Amino acid sequence: MLDAAATYSLRDRRFHYVNAAAEKILGLGVEAILADPALPYLLVVEEDRPAAIAFLKQTASAGAASGEFRFRRPDGQSRWLAVRSFPVDDASGEPMRALICEDITERKRIEQALRESEARFRQVAENIEEVFWIAAPDGTQVHYVSPAYEKIWGRPAAELYAAPFKWMQSIHPEDQARVMETVTRLQAEQPLEMLFRIFRAGADLRHIRHRSSPVRDAAGRVVQVVCMSEDITEQKRLERQAEESARTQRDALVREVHHRIKNNLQGVTGMLRNYANQHAEVSAVINEAIAQVQAVAIIYGLQGRPGVVRVELCDLLKEVISGIGQLMHRGIDFRNDEQSIGCKVVVSELEAVPVALVLNEMVFNAIKHGSPDTVPTIDLKIDIARERAVLTITNAGLLPDRSERSLPGGGSGLQLIHSLLPRRGARFELINSPAGVEARLTLDPPIVTLKC
Structure with a gap:
């Protein structure tokens, strides 16, 4: 839409020229505006009339002025108009004012929509x-x-x-x-x-x-x-709390299961002892079976203790030595490297039972095949750099030449050891040394981890 344009005389206070666009914008006929110069002012809405009066005063005194007002057309439509004035002279030199009137209704609508949108955005944000x-x-x-x-x-x-x-x-x-x-x-x-x-x-x-x-x-x-x-700090706290609660319940259930399994295994060893006492001719075989059952019971006993969430190799070895020592009525010299270096060797939960059975066979065989006049020695060494634990059981005696390397066969005890060894992270050897026969078990991750 074209802007409305008009010229206004300060001398006779009348419009001398009004273009056709003014009729479209104001909804007033050109002749009516020329006949009554007050008509456009009367269209200004009541709230904007003070600003319109200030505009007219500035126009009369300074010549240049501008303002934005709402007009209500005779047909009831409300329009926003931007009005500018500036001084001009007519052909005779009479001072006049040129007026330009622009319909800014759409711009005002967009501005209002933007303000409302920004207000809603800020209200949310x-x-x-x-x-x-x-x-x-x-x-x-x-x-x-x-x-x-x-x-x-x-x-x-x-x-x-x-x-x-x-x-x-x-x-x-x-x-x-x-x-x-x-x-x-x-x-x-x-x-x-x-x-x-x-x-x-x-x-x-x-x-x-x-x-x-x-x-x-x-x-x-x-x-x-x-x-x-x-x-999400609170969410993280609740997640940890839920995980801890679930872990506590799981651990309590696992401990109870381990405790019951241990008790049942101890009942089995009790019956085997009674049978061995009544049948001396098979007591040696029965004692070996008792030791194996005890080794498994030890694992469940350690895992069933309150507050215990891991099986330490040293604790496991002490329990195995104690059980076999009582069964065989023999002592064993145990030397532990853990205390001197301040590290604990933790056995993988998945491999705890096989490791216990291997330790049981090594200790049992050392007593069974060793000299009755000597005490077997057990050394637990820790290689921190490699995260490795090396368990060596030394007994008096000498291996045949064919046993210098790791044995794939041998007696039933050695066969059991080789069958129980985890495929990764464990190695067993029988070797001759100046101190006698050494049975050496090397455990690496993932079978064991060091806690220093």
């Missing part, structure tokens, strides 16, 4: 608990950050407008490099979600879930990145 961000694709400029930033980060939001990467200074050192690389390399390419930790002002550790998504224009170019940062 400034009242949600998450931090809402709008930033440049490369992160070098922050266009908006919601007040929740100050609550979660414990820092003023205003600092981000001056230093957009300031928020990263609060990230836990272990997470900083990963977050920086992800944000700078991928944030402008695809939607992201990542978890990291921050130190809120006052050294309060918080867990954050950060999500971002690029915003593209009509041409497909990324023009902004919108982000949402949520404090």
Whole structure:
């Protein structure tokens, strides 16, 4: 729509010229405006008339003036008009005022819609608990950050407008490099979600879930990145609490099961002892079976103790030595390297029973085949660098030449040892040494781990 145009005489206070566009904008006929110059003023809505009067006074005195008013046309339509005036002279030199009137109703409607949209946006953004961000694709400029930033980060939001990467200074050192690389390399390419930790002002550790998504224009170019940062510290605490509760219940159930299995196995060994006492001719075989059952019972006994979540090799070995010593009425000299280096050897839960049976066979065979006049010696050595435990049982005697290397066969005890050995992380050897025959068991990860 063309702008309305008119000329107004300061001498006779009348319009001398009004174009056709004025009729369309004001809804008044040109002749009516020329006949009654007060008609346009009477169309100004009541609330805007003080501003219109100020405009007219400025027009009369200074010549140049501008203003925006609402007009109500005779047909009832309400229109926003922007009016400008400036001084001109007619052909005779008479001072005149030129008036330009532009219909800005649509612009005002858009502005109002934008204000309402921004108000709704701020109402949401400034009242949600998450931090809402709008930033440049490369992160070098922050266009908006919601007040929740100050609550979660414990820092003023205003600092981000001056230093957009300031928020990263609060990230836990272990997470900083990963977050920086992800944000700078991928944030402008695809939607992201990542978890990291921050130190809120006052050294309060918080867990954050950060999500971002690029915003593209009509041409497909990324023009902004919108982000949402949520404090999930309480959620993490509840998850840990639930996991701990489930673990506690599981451990209690497992301990109860282990305790009952141990009691049943002890009942079996009791019956075997009674049978061995009544049948001396098979007592040696029965004692060997008792030792094997005891070895399994030891594992379940250790795992069934309150507060025990792991089986330590030293504890397992002591129980095996004690059980076999009582069964065979023999002593064994046990030397432990753990105390001197301050490390514990923990046996994998999955391999605890096979390892117990192997230890049982090694100790039982050392007593069974050793000299009655000597005491077998057991050494537990730890190689921290390799995370390795080496168990050596030394007995007086000498192996035949064919036994210098690891034995694939041998007696039933050795066959059992080789059949029980885990395929990875365990090696058994029988060798001659100056001190006598050495049965050596080497345990590596994943069979064992060192806790130092």
